[in-house]
Amino acid sequence: MAVAGDTFSMSTMFDALPYPTGISGSVPPPGFASATHLHAAMFNLMTCCDGMSSFKEMIATLDKTELQRMASLLTSDSDYFMAIVTNKHGSRRVQKLLGKSDDADAIFCAAILRRFLQITTDKYASYVTIRAMVVFDDKDKKKAMYEQILYYALDLACDQYGCIALNDIITDADDPYYRDQILDLVAYNALCLSNDASGNFVVQRVLTLNDLRTMHSIAVSLRGHCIDLSFKKYGSYIVEKLLEADESMVVVVVELLECDGDRLMRLARNEFGSFVVYKALRSTKMSRIDLFWNLVKKLLPFLRILRRSHGSNIANILESLKLRC
Structure with missing residues (x-):
């Protein structure tokens, strides 16, 4: 599959990428003077407006080592990763990469955690967090994600896009401990959330779960x-x-x-x-x-x-x- 010109392929990307540590130093997003040709090519691959079907076909052929190296390149710099996941097409393609390899997921998880609030309150990047919570199987990764969700829950609830992400996470929460912790936090803060333009949607979503204990707690708060x-x-x-x-x-x-x-x-x-x-x-x-x-x-x-x-x-x-x- 050609990338950024007919002579630059995925194989040349992987050949140019040191392994296993990835590219050292700070690599700014494409457009900055010090951005590399390798990163520019990967950026084009991830954010181009067409070719999703061919992208899915391409990643289906990658082995675990190649997926790990691709994840390493995509996350080698937080600003670079943000530039990709805040792009509509970049977000969709990163979502396609999640859940395919435990090693690659560990790299993506670390990148998400580094910029958790920014990612989870972005119109497009927030879906990367939502997808990660669905596909991450490793308990340590899941726990680390839940801890960030709890820490930033009120910030997410009161954000236009963060509230959507939080609602999806609450609905699909599969850990009883963290699920109860999130529900209790929403119930305790139900008054301020109910009066917030975005937060009220989180209270509404929690109430639709018909958890009687939480409903009573919300009623007491209100x-x-x-x-x-x-x-x-x-x-x-x-x-x-x-x-x-x-x-x-x-x-x-x-x-x-x-x-x-x-x-x-x-x-x-x-x-x-x-x-x-x-x-x-x-x-x-x-x-x-x-x-x-x-x-x-x-x-x-x-x-x-x-x-x-x-x-x-x-x-x-x-x-x-x-x-x-």
């Missing part, structure tokens, strides 16, 4: 703030999810019952809050009839107002009970 969150689009999604489990539902409904009538009325008429109150009625009717009737009693005086607002769905439930206002 106690006293559920109504405020319910006025917001994404916050209301979080509160609605809490209403799906008995343990966390009680926390939300008690807060609804304890707020003053005017505030509850405004929430029930709100475009987002109305769905929270509606779901609270439906959830309590199925499992906590005492809370259901207490909520009905508090909402009934506002029936006429609710009919002419976003709270019409709530009014329908109240009217179906055929009670006097």
Whole structure:
């Protein structure tokens, strides 16, 4: 397969690369004066906009030693590696190299760990971290990656792309200890995350796991703030999810019952809050009839107002009970 000209092939790349230590010194990304022809050729191979199918065919022919030498070249300098994995095509090709050799994976793992936060919060490079967490089998590599995830979890959660990576990692977490550690960290920081433009998506994802212990912990962290969150689009999604489990539902409904009538009325008429109150009625009717009737009693005086607002769905439930206002 030709690379960067018809006379420069993968075999000449490997011949030019010292083994096993790779290229010594600092090798800047292509474009800098001291970048080598070898690195420029590899950069072109990894980031060109076409040829993915031929790239996959090429790496399928490499043995473990060649894969290790290729990984050594790609990671010989952190800036060089970053320039590749932050490129859309470079990220996809590095992902294809992961999981093919334990020795090559060890080299890639070290490179990811050196720039973990930068890689995992980048639009394209973050998928390298996600892929690594899926394919790394070695316990030491997996542990090192999980430790970085725990250390940077809140930074990842509050980043536009980091939250996507963290959500995927949480969903696929296969180590019970680290899974619980991450869930506990999200639950403990649920209030600040729920009010963050990106962090709220992490809280939502954790709640979809339906882990009752974590749901209760999140509800406790949000106690006293559920109504405020319910006025917001994404916050209301979080509160609605809490209403799906008995343990966390009680926390939300008690807060609804304890707020003053005017505030509850405004929430029930709100475009987002109305769905929270509606779901609270439906959830309590199925499992906590005492809370259901207490909520009905508090909402009934506002029936006429609710009919002419976003709270019409709530009014329908109240009217179906055929009670006097």
